[in-house]
Structure formats: structure tokens, C-alpha cells
Amino acid sequence: MKSPRIKSHVIVFLAPAVLVYTAIMIFPLFNTLRLALYTEADQVRMFVGLENFRTLFGDPRWSESFWNALANNFWFFVIHMLVQNPIGIALAAILSHPRLRFAAFYRSAIFVPTILSFVIVGFAWKLILSPIWGIAPDLLSAVGLKSLFAPWLGKEEYALTTLALISVWQFVGIPMMLIYAALLSIPEEVLEAGEVDGITGMAAFWKIKLPLILPSIGIISILTFVGNFNAFDLIYTAQGALAGPDFSTDILGTFMYRTFFGFQLQLGDPHMGSAIATAMFGIILVGVCIYLFGIQTRLKRYQF
Amino acid sequence: MSNKSLIVTLLATTLLSGPAFAEDVTLTIESWRNDDLTLWQDKIIPAFEASHPGIKVKFTPSAPAEYNAVLNSKLDAGSAGDLITCRPFDASLALYDAGHLADVSGLENMSNFSDVAKSAWQTDDGSATFCVPMASVIHGFIYNKEAFEEVGVEVPQTETEFFAALDKFKEDGSYIPLAMGTNDQWEAATMGYNNIGPNYWKGEEGRLALIKGEQKLTDDQWVAPYRTLAKWSDYLGDGYEAQTYPDSQNLFTLGRAAIYPAGSWEITGFNAQADFEMGAFKPPVQNEGDTCYISDHTDIAIGLNAKSENADAAKTFLNWVGSEEFATIYANALPGFFSLSSFDVAMEDPLAQEFVSWRGECESTIRSTYQILSRGTPNLENETWGASVAAIKGTKSAEDLGKELQDGLASWYEPQQ
CATH class of the missing domain: 3.40.190.10 (Periplasmic binding protein-like II)
Structure with missing residues (x-):
């Protein structure tokens, strides 16, 4: 009988990652959660329990801003789920077609925006859509559709959808790559076996490939969810911290930033800001849990 | 060695x-x-x-x-x-x-x-x-002198003259009458509301009365500037809703717009960018001979x-x-x-001299929202940005905006309760 030895080298190898991760991720996260329970009056920080949350959800002004930001965030997410992911899957399916020429070129071209900075994407699209210098009005008038043009980023009813579509343009490469990898890992034999049974073309995609890539689609959905509910940069670079026009593009990230750091004459309130950050953390946590326990455990996995 | x-x-x-x-x-x-x-x-x-x-x-x-x-x-x-x-x-x-x-x-x-x-x-x-x-910094309007000569417009002193000048530019069609957008929001409040407003609320008199709680944002002198702003939208460029602050600056310095609602901080940049002669006029008064008020912030x-x-x-x-x-x-x-x-x-700069000369002719005040009134939540200055944009776009009436701002201010500022 050997007694289980403590493998000291395991600890040594784990230490750097654990320490760095604790210092820059875990500690700030818990400190933010803690900060949400305090408030400051006359330069003194006091513990107030859940008072900040009562203000956030109970005060009509705060709660109106919060629900507005949350609703906008949901719409932002819905656009990504309805547009980005289906297009990503379709692109991956086309790219994995064995007879497509220049597949590598298309793959890179579609993926490139993903590695661009938000600032570049935000400014480039602002210029493209600008009613004054932009190329969009000229392009539309070239095909006789000038009447369809509107200053999209400046209208309450279009601004958020426009920004969501810009974000889709930027990130469509990620679902495409993940699905593409999943499609490539489907063994030829399975498809050939299907062919023998008379399943070819589109039917092969719907009946064989799609079920096999469902776990990847699940992962993409959860990545989209987390990414969208943490989003901030694009809105901030394109519309500023007030997320105009009239807060129609305000999402949780910009709402949190404005509250935490302040804006123009509005002084920052780190405690209310932390309360919003905590609410964001809770929403994401609930979403991820629903996925992990409700959906992922029911997905069938196939071993080849 | x-x-x-x-x-x-x-x-x-x-x-x-x-x-x-x-x-x-x-x-x-x-x-x-x-x-x-x-x-x-x-x-x-x-x-x-x-x-x-x-x-x-x-x-x-x-x-x-x-x-x-x-x-x-x-x-x-x-x-x-x-x-x-x-x-x-x-x-x-x-x-x-x-x-x-x-x-x-x-x-x-x-x-x-x-x-x-x-x-x-x-x-x-x-x-x-x-x-x-x-x-x-002093607020006012900077204008393109060459455009004024070309179209034959006099420098406006009163509000009627101001809108008559804008109408003339609109009719002529070769210049955008007013270079301003609402995308960045703050211009509408800073170069719009707080630029023309002091003539309505009589500068310091109204500003201090508001702080003391003797006037309300629903009073006509505070609401009327929104009614005037609402008329501006006809004279702004196409798609002004998405026009940003740098867009407006460029439109003006490229000579495509006639009048730029300004703050004096623009002078250095405009001197470097514009190759036409510029002049400045102070916010127009309602009737000829009225005392003028400027925002000297x-x-x-x-x-x-x-x-x-x-x-x-x-x-x-x-x-x-x-x-x-x-x-x-x-x-x-x-x-x-x-x-x-x-x-x-x-x-030495003539444009700067023009701006500073108003200190002698008019009563000076500062932006109405800056002292004390933007201390709480909702923040009056930030709310004013949104309100000024809504007034220009015509999404809300001036009276409704005044009421919203007053309710917001009264929710935390005791003298207004």
C-alpha cells in the first residue's frame, strides 16, 4: 500500500497561473461585489448592505435606465443570435465544400475584422454611414435607392440595430471558424454511409452534419451571450458614453461605465457602478447556468 | 597621462x-x-x-x-x-x-x-x-463672411433677422445655413441652449433665481429657448441626426456652411483650417435694443x-x-x-477681439446648469443635452421638456421642491 504522495511539482507548475489569475481576475471580481454593498457620504465609506440594489431597482429613474439598458442588451443579443450565428454557420458550410476555390482567401478575409480594434471598426463604420462624407449614401444612390438612406446612427429607432449589425460584421468570423473546424472533424465514412442510404446534398447537411455540430453551436451561443452582455467598446466608440440618441443604444456596459466613472458634470459613483456590475455578473451567471445545466447536459455527443 | x-x-x-x-x-x-x-x-x-x-x-x-x-x-x-x-x-x-x-x-x-x-x-x-x-470661453456664432457677401445677407442682430438670414441661405441653396449636428448631443446644449438662452432668462438674474428656487425650468424664459431650437432643424444639413461635432467643424471650415453656432475655443482651429474670412456675431436678442446677455463661461x-x-x-x-x-x-x-x-x-486675433468686445456691450453670465444644479442624479447638465437634442429633432414639445427637467431637478434639489 502506497500512501498518496503530495505531488509538489504540480503545485509549483500551477502556481504562476493561479497567482496571476487570482490577482487580476478573482480578487477584482470579488472586490467589485463587495464594493456594491457600500456607499460614500462626506468622504467616509459606509456599509449599507443591499441599499444600492434597492435604489437601482426601486428608484424609478435608476430602474428605468437599468431596464432600458437590459432591454437594449437583449435586442443586441437577439440580433447576434438571429444574424451572426446563422450566417456564420452558412459561411462555414460553404467554405467546407470540397469544390470551393480560394477557400483559404475567403476564410481569412471574413476573419480579419475580428482582429481589428473596436476603435477602428467604430470609426470606419461611422464614416461609411456618415450622411455627409459617407460612402453609403453614394452607393445607394448609384443603384437608385437613395430614398432608403437615413442617418441610421442618429435615429432612435435604427441606431441600436445598426450597431448590432456592425458588431455582427466584425465578429461573424468567430462562429464561422468554430463551425468550420467542427465540420472538418466529421469523418468521411459517416457521410459516405449516409450517401449509401440516399442522403445527399442539402439533406446531408440537415440530417447528418447539423446534429453533429450542435455542441459547437451551443458553445457559440454561450460565447455570444457572454460577449454581448459584457459589450461596451463599440457603443462607446461610436456613440459616446451617453449612448445616444436619447439612450437608445445604452447597454449595461455603457450604463455601468457612466455610473462608475462619471460623465461630464456627473461625478463617478463607484458604489452604484459596482452594483450595476454585480447585476451584470448575476445576469451572465444565470444565463451560463441555464445553458450548462439545461441545455448542454441534454446535447448528445457522438464518438467516432 | x-x-x-x-x-x-x-x-x-x-x-x-x-x-x-x-x-x-x-x-x-x-x-x-x-x-x-x-x-x-x-x-x-x-x-x-x-x-x-x-x-x-x-x-x-x-x-x-x-x-x-x-x-x-x-x-x-x-x-x-x-x-x-x-x-x-x-x-x-x-x-x-x-x-x-x-x-x-x-x-x-x-x-x-x-x-x-x-x-x-x-x-x-x-x-x-x-x-x-x-x-x-465666450459663446456666439461664427459666420463665413464671403458667404454672407455672396448671398447678400446682413449680420443679424435680432432673432427675426437671424431666421430671415437662415431663410435666405436656405433659398439660395449653395450653403448649409447652420452647421450643427445632434449625434454627439453636447453641442445642442452647449452651443444651442446655453448659447441663445441667456437672452431669455436675463443672464445671471435668471441663473441665480433658478439656484435659489425662485424660478422654475417650466417658466417661460427657460422653455422658450427650446421652442427656438425646434426651429433650427429646418436649417441644419441633411442627416444632421448622425452629424458629429468634427463633421460640423469640417463642414464649416470647408466653406460648405454659412453659420456655425460656436464657442470661442474654436478660433484657433478655425484660423488654421478655414481659408475664407470669418466674423462672429453674438446671440441675437428678441427685440432691437434689448439688453444682450452672453455666456462668458x-x-x-x-x-x-x-x-x-x-x-x-x-x-x-x-x-x-x-x-x-x-x-x-x-x-x-x-x-x-x-x-x-x-x-x-x-x-491680436480679430475674431478673438470681436468675441471679447461683447464683454463691454452685454451682460456676462455662465452656463446655467454648471453651478450647484448638476450636483445630483439626474444630472441637469446631462439631461439638458438630451432635452436640447429632443427639441431640435422635434420628438418632444418644449413644454414637456421643461416639465421633465423640472421634475428631475426637484427630485433631489431642495430649493426647487
Whole structure:
């Protein structure tokens, strides 16, 4: 009988990652959660329990801003789920077609925006859509559709959808790559076996490939969810911290930033800001849990 | 031998120069005016260093939109510079209350500033002044002189004339009458509402009455400017809803627009960009002969980081900021930022002279939302941005906007309850 030895080298190898991760991720996260329970009056920080949350959800002004930001965030997410992911899957399916020429070129071209900075994407699209210098009005008038043009980023009813579509343009490469990898890992034999049974073309995609890539689609959905509910940069670079026009593009990230750091004459309130950050953390946590326990455990996995 | 003596000489110089270096104090200035970097490096700092040997100054600005957030983090972390450029009113007052800014009332040259000039950087009771005032900006309209001649439009004095001029440009069609957009929101409030407003609420009279609670934002003098703004939308360029602040600047300096609702801070940039002659007119009054009111807004000052290790050198610098030498350099290098000191500073730029001449003809006031009224949540200044945009777009009526703003203010500001 050997007694289980403590493998000291395991600890040594784990230490750097654990320490760095604790210092820059875990500690700030818990400190933010803690900060949400305090408030400051006359330069003194006091513990107030859940008072900040009562203000956030109970005060009509705060709660109106919060629900507005949350609703906008949901719409932002819905656009990504309805547009980005289906297009990503379709692109991956086309790219994995064995007879497509220049597949590598298309793959890179579609993926490139993903590695661009938000600032570049935000400014480039602002210029493209600008009613004054932009190329969009000229392009539309070239095909006789000038009447369809509107200053999209400046209208309450279009601004958020426009920004969501810009974000889709930027990130469509990620679902495409993940699905593409999943499609490539489907063994030829399975498809050939299907062919023998008379399943070819589109039917092969719907009946064989799609079920096999469902776990990847699940992962993409959860990545989209987390990414969208943490989003901030694009809105901030394109519309500023007030997320105009009239807060129609305000999402949780910009709402949190404005509250935490302040804006123009509005002084920052780190405690209310932390309360919003905590609410964001809770929403994401609930979403991820629903996925992990409700959906992922029911997905069938196939071993080849 | 010669080698040895060289080494000895080198060693000797190091020893000698050592103490000389140690005496040099380097002061770092925090600022949001990154546009002014060359001005500080080429003019202001050399002038100061020439008369004050032993003190070196470094100007380290950050982006305007991030300045407050960056500065607060730096101050909390103890890594902020010795000298802090001060925003007016509550942002700086909060820094003073938190012990980040030192009281500088005792500086000799503080006597060169009037009480109004200092009011933006004082405690509410006026007992402590924590920043040395540097400059104010004046609101008005800058116009394209060539366009006015070409279309045959007179410079408007009254509101009727103003809209008649806009109509004429609209009819003519070769210029966009007004260069302003609502995308960035603040122009609508700063260059719109607070530009034309003082003529309605009679400058300081209305502003102070609002602070005391004697007037309300639903009163006609506060609502009427929104009605006037609503008429502007007909004269703005196509797609003004998505037009940004730089878009408007470019439209005007490229000669595509006739009138630019402005603040005097634009002068330097416009002088460099525009190749046509420009003039300025003050916000039009309602009836001919009415007293005119202008927004002469205390905008920028400089204070001392209370935790600075070089406090004495920093105080020397601050005292110099209060001198006539600084006022002259600053006002001429940055036409459009007008000295707040009581010296009679001669300025060469004609456009800047035009702006500053209004101080003699009109009553001065500051932006209505800045003092005290933007202390709570909802923040009146930020709300005014949204309200001014809504007025121009016509999404809400002027009366509704007045009521919304009043309700928001009354929700936390006692004198208005």
C-alpha cells in the first residue's frame, strides 16, 4: 500500500497561473461585489448592505435606465443570435465544400475584422454611414435607392440595430471558424454511409452534419451571450458614453461605465457602478447556468 | 597621462554637476487640453523656465473625454502630477473636498482675479479657493463672411433677422445655413441652449433665481429657448441626426456652411483650417435694443495636488499663472481662451477681439446648469443635452421638456421642491 504522495511539482507548475489569475481576475471580481454593498457620504465609506440594489431597482429613474439598458442588451443579443450565428454557420458550410476555390482567401478575409480594434471598426463604420462624407449614401444612390438612406446612427429607432449589425460584421468570423473546424472533424465514412442510404446534398447537411455540430453551436451561443452582455467598446466608440440618441443604444456596459466613472458634470459613483456590475455578473451567471445545466447536459455527443 | 587627466576631468564634472541636477525640480501638469501640447512646450513652459531656473515643467495631457476618470484614478492611486488642470465647479470641488487639491487662496497673485472669476473654483461659502483661474470661453456664432457677401445677407442682430438670414441661405441653396449636428448631443446644449438662452432668462438674474428656487425650468424664459431650437432643424444639413461635432467643424471650415453656432475655443482651429474670412456675431436678442446677455463661461483653471512633493515649486508656478506675463502669453497663443485676470490683455486675433468686445456691450453670465444644479442624479447638465437634442429633432414639445427637467431637478434639489 502506497500512501498518496503530495505531488509538489504540480503545485509549483500551477502556481504562476493561479497567482496571476487570482490577482487580476478573482480578487477584482470579488472586490467589485463587495464594493456594491457600500456607499460614500462626506468622504467616509459606509456599509449599507443591499441599499444600492434597492435604489437601482426601486428608484424609478435608476430602474428605468437599468431596464432600458437590459432591454437594449437583449435586442443586441437577439440580433447576434438571429444574424451572426446563422450566417456564420452558412459561411462555414460553404467554405467546407470540397469544390470551393480560394477557400483559404475567403476564410481569412471574413476573419480579419475580428482582429481589428473596436476603435477602428467604430470609426470606419461611422464614416461609411456618415450622411455627409459617407460612402453609403453614394452607393445607394448609384443603384437608385437613395430614398432608403437615413442617418441610421442618429435615429432612435435604427441606431441600436445598426450597431448590432456592425458588431455582427466584425465578429461573424468567430462562429464561422468554430463551425468550420467542427465540420472538418466529421469523418468521411459517416457521410459516405449516409450517401449509401440516399442522403445527399442539402439533406446531408440537415440530417447528418447539423446534429453533429450542435455542441459547437451551443458553445457559440454561450460565447455570444457572454460577449454581448459584457459589450461596451463599440457603443462607446461610436456613440459616446451617453449612448445616444436619447439612450437608445445604452447597454449595461455603457450604463455601468457612466455610473462608475462619471460623465461630464456627473461625478463617478463607484458604489452604484459596482452594483450595476454585480447585476451584470448575476445576469451572465444565470444565463451560463441555464445553458450548462439545461441545455448542454441534454446535447448528445457522438464518438467516432 | 592624458588619459588619466581626462578621466579625472570627467569625474570632476560628474561630481560638480551632481548637486546642480539635484536642485532641479520637475513639475508635471495633468490636463485634458491635448490640443495645447505644442503651445505649452514651445511658449508657456520656456517662458516660465527662463525666469525660474531650477524648476522644470512637463505638460502631460490625456484625452478630454477620459480626463475626469483618468485623473480621479491617478489621484486615488497617488500617481497624479503636481499640478492639476481644474474643470469648473463640482468636479474640482469634489477633488478639494476629498483632499486632493490644496487651498491656494493665499497666493499673492490671486488678488488679480475678480470674485466672479474665482467663483467656479471656490467652496460654496467662498472661504477657500483651490485653483488659479486661467481662462473663460465666450459663446456666439461664427459666420463665413464671403458667404454672407455672396448671398447678400446682413449680420443679424435680432432673432427675426437671424431666421430671415437662415431663410435666405436656405433659398439660395449653395450653403448649409447652420452647421450643427445632434449625434454627439453636447453641442445642442452647449452651443444651442446655453448659447441663445441667456437672452431669455436675463443672464445671471435668471441663473441665480433658478439656484435659489425662485424660478422654475417650466417658466417661460427657460422653455422658450427650446421652442427656438425646434426651429433650427429646418436649417441644419441633411442627416444632421448622425452629424458629429468634427463633421460640423469640417463642414464649416470647408466653406460648405454659412453659420456655425460656436464657442470661442474654436478660433484657433478655425484660423488654421478655414481659408475664407470669418466674423462672429453674438446671440441675437428678441427685440432691437434689448439688453444682450452672453455666456462668458469660466472654463479652465489650475490647482495644486495636495500630495505633491514639490509643493513650493508648484506654488511658484501657480503664482506665475496669476501674473500678467502668463495672461498675455496664454490669451495670444490661444485666441478664444480669454484671460480671467483683471489685466487688460492686448490680443491680436480679430475674431478673438470681436468675441471679447461683447464683454463691454452685454451682460456676462455662465452656463446655467454648471453651478450647484448638476450636483445630483439626474444630472441637469446631462439631461439638458438630451432635452436640447429632443427639441431640435422635434420628438418632444418644449413644454414637456421643461416639465421633465423640472421634475428631475426637484427630485433631489431642495430649493426647487
